[in-house]
Amino acid sequence: MTERCSDIEGLLAACALGALSAEEARRVDGHLEDCAECRRSLSAYRRIAQGLLFAMPPAPPSRRLRARLERLIAGRPASTRLAVRWRLGRAPQWALALALLGMFILNLGLLLNTRSLLREQQDLVGRLEDGQRALALQLQEDRTAVALMSYPSSRRARVEGKTGFGTLVYDPGLRIAVLYAWGLAPLEQGRTYQAWLIEPSGGRISGGLFRVPDESTPVRLVIESPYPLGDFVGFGVTVEPAGGSPAPTGPRVLRADL
């Protein structure tokens, strides 16, 4: 008897009785793979354990139990495994085909729905990105205006029109200005507002395009000029075709003297 057998032999009786822990059972199983002697010993203990199933005098149950069982088996098919196999084996092919077709249609519907949801999601992401860009632009414009107003030589020109009004903030020595305007009406499709800087010679230089979403929303436009603002004598806003014009063509809606 090896040392390992002496460790395991003490567990074999309990193994036959089913009293080992999972870890002990694994130890025994592992040892039994290589030890014929312990396997024979366990086999002997298992015969005793099987004998314990019988080691009491028979005890007939009541007559009621027999009658109850007769009633129960009358309403229950014997050997349900056979019944289930029979049912599956006899399923008509057309029923299986119909089930498969149904699954295909369902999966197709799910796929189309998923694609639609993805498109909606992409549209939403696009709108969110546009909104984010607009906010970033407004923030930059506000910062520019604040910075301009802090310059000691900065000026404000009153901007006026039939329905609109506002303020142009600029520094004569700088090439940047900011327009704040209210009361301009939204334009129909194909039209845009265009800002102009007026030279002493009467020439007009474009200061940029802008749109007004609604009358309650103030206009905020940063104007970048090729020359210092002090070189110009006036400012104006006209209505032009979408994309702007090389020179004013439409009605003037705002003006200011610089």
Added chain:
Amino acid sequence: MSDEAHLVKRVAQGDREAFLELYDRYAPRVNALSLRMLNEAMAAEEVTQDVFLKLWTRADSFDPEAGTLAAWLLTITRRTAIDRIRLEKRRPSYVPGEGGVEGWRKLADPASESDEARWRSLHFALRALPPEQRQAIELAFYHGLSHTQIAAHLGLPLGTVKTRLRLGMVKLREQWFAHEEDPGGRSSDAGADVNKGGKGVAG
């Protein structure tokens, strides 16, 4: 094919007469084991009913090459009773199995007399064990407790429980194989270990 294998095959085909014949033959044994484990007549009959319903619905899973129908039914009985004990969280109310010899004589099938004699001698050998060894074996086998659970239930060290189980089963094994060669061939070695007073001997 043996007689009982033939009957089981008929049961698998829905033969109620074959089923009732097997019921009459084995219900006393199934009910005796249930009663031994649950110690309550009504619960024992419920387990007996479950076992025979399993025979009715799973007769095709019996393999005559793997063992006798009686052993198959009683193994199902033990598992069903243990499941019930665990489900109902029945605390082991250890009551040593009693019963006189008279019950043995009612067994109808004379062909099983030699087995019957061995089961009867095992019954008495179990009763003759030192009480603590018998208790450990019965808690393990008839109540489905592990080493650890028996130790917790009795408030004993785990080593003591393991020793009691081992010593008790060694004695039963000596009794069982008294008239034939012990296939394990270790009974004398086990006896020598016991005589040397292995660790944790308490029985």
